[in-house]
Amino acid sequence: MSNSCDSNCSSCATDCGDRTTKSNLDLSPSHDLSKIKRVIGVVSGKGGVGKSLVTSMLAVEMNKRGYETAILDADITGPSIPKSFGITEKASSNELGMFPVRSHMGIKLMSINLLLQNDTDPVVWRGPMIGGAVKQFWTDVIWGDVDYMFVDMPPGTGDVALTVFQNLPIDGMIIVTTPQDLVSMIVTKAVKMASMLKIPVLGIVENMSYFKCPDCDKEHYIYGKSNADEVANNYGLNVMARLPIDPKHAAACDRGMIELADTSLLDEMVKTIETLDLSSESKDFPVV
Numbered sequence: 001m002s003n004s005c006d007s008n009c010s011s012c013a014t015d016c017g018d019r020t021t022k023s024n025l026d027l028s029p030s031h032d033l034s035k036i037k038r039v040i041g042v043v044s045g046k047g048g049v050g051k052s053l054v055t056s057m058l059a060v061e062m063n064k065r066g067y068e069t070a071i072l073d074a075d076i077t078g079p080s081i082p083k084s085f086g087i088t089e090k091a092s093s094n095e096l097g098m099f100p101v102r103s104h105m106g107i108k109l110m111s112i113n114l115l116l117q118n119d120t121d122p123v124v125w126r127g128p129m130i131g132g133a134v135k136q137f138w139t140d141v142i143w144g145d146v147d148y149m150f151v152d153m154p155p156g157t158g159d160v161a162l163t164v165f166q167n168l169p170i171d172g173m174i175i176v177t178t179p180q181d182l183v184s185m186i187v188t189k190a191v192k193m194a195s196m197l198k199i200p201v202l203g204i205v206e207n208m209s210y211f212k213c214p215d216c217d218k219e220h221y222i223y224g225k226s227n228a229d230e231v232a233n234n235y236g237l238n239v240m241a242r243l244p245i246d247p248k249h250a251a252a253c254d255r256g257m258i259e260l261a262d263t264s265l266l267d268e269m270v271k272t273i274e275t276l277d278l279s280s281e282s283k284d285f286p287v288v
């Protein structure tokens with residue numbers, strides 16, 4: 001820390017050991033016609049834990065609350081956002097850049113599947129190309145005005161995740177996990193990555209937390225009783241939401257009707273995100 005430090009990292013470019021936020025100087029600029037107020041990364045330590053489901057439901061809930069909302073699908077090799085929103089049209093472009101596709105509710109979406117001719121075409125690219133595509137979704141897409149952009153990150157803590165975190169001004173990340181992962185080191189890895197990259201963690205979502213019997217309403221802990229609070233406490237984090245295993249969620253994704261899902265369980269999460277004051281440029285959430 002220099003002698004002249006006023007503890008306001010957002011106005012300082014020095015990458016000293018006491019930094020609490022990233023320096024804006026390393027980041028890629030968004031398109032000139034984009035005005036994006038907040039960017040939230042949704043991550044998971046491994047695939048298939050419901051990261052895309054949580055990203056979609058979160059965007060839907062924020063949209064219901066009147067915010068201009070967008071999803072940048074950074075999961076290039078396993079893009080599932082257009083399908084869960086029932087979008088089959090392709091993204092258009094002109095000489096200025098690419099345009100996101102609007103969902104039925106009006107959420108702005110960009111995903112590799114909106115650019116491929118066939119949704120089933122595999123993306124057989126090496127890491128740098130995948131990272132380059134994600135970066136272009138930020139720099140070359142004309143997002144217009146966005147209050148909250150949610151970035152559906154590729155699973156894990158690899159190459160592409162690193163590209164996203166180094167190029168996009170992520171205000172905070174949400175870690176999605178399942179009860180099994182909480183007893184392993186997978187969440188720890190995600191939390192440590194956030195810490196190394198100086199990105200604030202807003203909290204943990206425990207997906208597939210329990211199953212509620214439709215006949216008697218009893219909650220069954222299929223994977224054993226949750227230790228989410230204990231793990232979260234170890235890192236000074238909160239469990240922002242617990243989502244049950246619910247066949248309706250899977251059906252909503254499969255049928256492209258995620259916008260009809262009940263998103264009320266995300267209430268606490270939404271409140272935390274709303275505390276990232278849109279009017280303020282300060283990014284002073286605690287770094288774990």
Ligand SMILES: Nc1ncnc2c1ncn2[C@@H]1O[C@H](COP(=O)(O)OP(=O)(O)OP(=O)(O)O)[C@@H](O)[C@H]1O
Nearest residue numbers: 047048049050051052053155244245246249250253
């Ligand atoms: N709580 C839940 N109840 C029922 N099904 C769920 C739940 N969460 C996720 N699923 C289903 O599990 C599958 C994987 O979910 P999703 O695609 O959101 O995971 P992901 O972590 O984004 O996976 P990937 O990393 O491979 O992209 C989907 O078919 C989804 O509908």
